[in-house]
Amino acid sequence: MTMQCTRAEVCVVAASDSWRGAGEVLAHAVGAVPAISVRLARLTHSPDLVLSDGEAFFMSDPPPLGKTAAEAGTVEAWTPYREVFDIVQSGRRRSMMGASQLDRYGNQNISCIGDWRRPARQLIGVRGAPGNTVNHRTNYWVPKHSPRVFVEQVDVVSGVGNDRARAAGGAAARFHDLGVVITELAVFDYGPDGALRIRSVHPGVTVEEVRHATGFAVDASTATETRMPTAEELRLIREVIDPMGLRAREVPG
Amino acid sequence: MSLEDFAATIESGMTVGIGGWGSRRKPMALVRALLRTDVKDLTIISLGGPDVGLLCDAGKVRRVAYGFVSLDSIPLDPHFRAARESGSIEISEYDEGMFVAGLRAAAQRISFLPTRAGLASDVLTMNPDLRTVASPYDDEVYVAMPALRMDVALIHLNRADAAGNGQYLGPDPYFDDLYAMAADRCYLSCEEIVPTERLLDDAPFQSLLVKRMYVTGVIETPRGAHFTSCVPDYDRDERFQREYAAAAKEPAAWESFAETYLRGDEARYQSAVDQRSN
Numbered sequence: 004m005t006m007q008c009t010r011a012e013v014c015v016v017a018a019s020d021s022w023r024g025a026g027e028v029l030a031h032a033v034g035a036v037p038a039i040s041v042r043l044a045r046l047t048h049s050p051d052l053v054l055s056d057g058e059a060f061f062m063s064d065p066p067p068l069g070k071t072a073a074e075a076g077t078v079e080a081w082t083p084y085r086e087v088f089d090i091v092q093s094g095r096r097r098s099m100m101g102a103s104q105l106d107r108y109g110n111q112n113i114s115c116i117g118d119w120r121r122p123a124r125q126l127i128g129v130r131g132a133p134g135n136t137v138n139h140r141t142n143y144w145v146p147k148h149s150p151r152v153f154v155e156q157v158d159v160v161s162g163v164g165n166d167r168a169r170a171a172g173g174a175a176a177r178f179h180d181l182g183v184v185i186t187e188l189a190v191f192d193y194g195p196d197g198a199l200r201i202r203s204v205h206p207g208v209t210v211e212e213v214r215h216a217t218g219f220a221v222d223a224s225t226a227t228e229t230r231m232p233t234a235e236e237l238r239l240i241r242e243v244i245d246p247m248g249l250r251a252r253e254v255p256g
Numbered sequence: 257m258s259l260e261d262f263a264a265t266i267e268s269g270m271t272v273g274i275g276g277w278g279s280r281r282k283p284m285a286l287v288r289a290l291l292r293t294d295v296k297d298l299t300i301i302s303l304g305g306p307d308v309g310l311l312c313d314a315g316k317v318r319r320v321a322y323g324f325v326s327l328d329s330i331p332l333d334p335h336f337r338a339a340r341e342s343g344s345i346e347i348s349e350y351d352e353g354m355f356v357a358g359l360r361a362a363a364q365r366i367s368f369l370p371t372r373a374g375l376a377s378d379v380l381t382m383n384p385d386l387r388t389v390a391s392p393y394d395d396e397v398y399v400a401m402p403a404l405r406m407d408v409a410l411i412h413l414n415r416a417d418a419a420g421n422g423q424y425l426g427p428d429p430y431f432d433d434l435y436a437m438a439a440d441r442c443y444l445s446c447e448e449i450v451p452t453e454r455l456l457d458d459a460p461f462q463s464l465l466v467k468r469m470y471v472t473g474v475i476e477t478p479r480g481a482h483f484t485s486c487v488p489d490y491d492r493d494e495r496f497q498r499e500y501a502a503a504a505k506e507p508a509a510w511e512s513f514a515e516t517y518l519r520g521d522e523a524r525y526q527s528a529v530d531q532r533s534n
Contacts, residue, residue, distance in 0.1 A: 058428070083429055091373075119349075121340075126332070128322070131351060134351045134371075137375050159382070170376070173395060173396055176376075178372075
């Protein structure tokens with residue numbers, strides 16, 4: 004029997020799989036699909052994951068989407084912003100961040116478009132991307148896969164890519180660990196040369212479509228198909244974690 | 257002291273640190289008081305929000321050193337974005353953790369702190385003065401984040417006594433104690449000045465964040481963080497922030513916004529905010 008599900012739900016499950024084996028670390032998830040995925044991971048295969056309310060508290064139960072500790076849930080720890088940077092440096096954290104631009108080696112830009120001295124478009128700034136990428140595993144979530152995001156060269160290296168970390172070596176490379184890039188079309192990982200390659204395409208998507216939406220050549224020789232959600236995962240997503248359907252606003256259709 | 261007395265102490269060319277975080281517990285009444293002066297060429301050090309946006313718009317800023325400039329519920333301050341895209345300000349853009357390391361170094365009066373954050377990223381390109389430092393114990397090399405030392409720090413807290421002992425009542429102290437220590441002079445505004453013996457009536461010892469030896473002046477400014485949040489006294493005024501952000505994108509709308517809210521003193525601002533709510 005074929006299960007009916009949306010592309011957003013396939014993305015949530017692919018993102019959830021990226022938290023497998025993370026252990027007892029703080030999950031940092033930017034965006035609706037990553038936020039849903041980390042709750043799904045916590046409720047299924049990764050019960051030790053540590054979840055924040057996005058403000059100053061860790062929650063002993065997965066917090067409702069978009070709600071702070073003050074509104075619901077049980078607080079298990081106090082973590083004001085100043086402590087977040089201590090956690091980053093301790094390495095007991097894993098991120099799934101967004102990317103305005105991403106190149107073949109996983110260099111990520113969220114700072115600005117154009118020359119940083121006088122940008123054509125100011126974006127949100129490097130934020131915590133430099134520190135995250137040299138301190139702990141970092142994955143990326145791109146809800147609109149296009150050649151404008153997947154570029155030959157990013158305008159500002161906010162998140163450090165494999166080529167830059169390897170060239171710098173030492174402290175820059177010691178804990179540098181890029182995992183996967185998940186988009187609404189596919190899941191990428193990195194080959195031995197540090198370059199992005201297609202790990203799987205989502206059901207209904209072709210390798211050609213993914214290549215067409217990617218601004219550089221990408222290896223697809225080992226690409227498979229992204230797995231479908233299980234019935235239990237769909238129930239948790241639809242009834243428990245995201246009954247409001249925020250996932251569909253990020254990935255329509 | 258009064259807002260006017262505070263504002264009179266600020267001179268053009270100074271380096272001014274501003275506490276809070278994004279659009280949270282910003283010393284907005286102190287910022288509004290600065291808007292009413294003729295100071296300019298300021299270097300602003302801030303985990304920025306509308307404080308940075310308003311000062312950029314008013315032409316008071318030469319350089320901003322920041323970890324980010326965000327309105328939280330709105331990703332970017334439109335005045336800051338416009339200043340960047342027109343090239344009217346210089347910047348020192350840091351990773352957020354680097355920024356905190358710079359505050360800590362300044363608070364400790366040391367010239368830098370080593371950090372892994374920034375290595376191999378374009379933060380080093382965007383800040384050509386940044387240097388690395390080799391560990392004397394092994395082969396590691398780190399970013400030597402320079403101290404973000406400031407002439408003046410501005411912070412806003414929920415309560416303080418008249419001597420400058422400051423108290424936060426919300427869930428997050430942000431970095432206001434570090435700003436106070438990182439500056440030659442710190443001005444602390446608060447929702448209410450209370451007698452010292454009342455500070456612990458309804459709050460734990462741990463809420464006493466800032467010590468009077470780091471504070472030069474205390475200014476009582478009820479609703480002085482508006483329109484940023486100052487929990488538990490009040491949440492962010494999201495509707496007002498949306499008006500601010502929308503007006504900032506359009507010259508005629510901005511002129512009207514500035515006329516209504518920014519051309520008078522703090523009492524007129526607060527009264528205009530009240531009238532709007534009705």
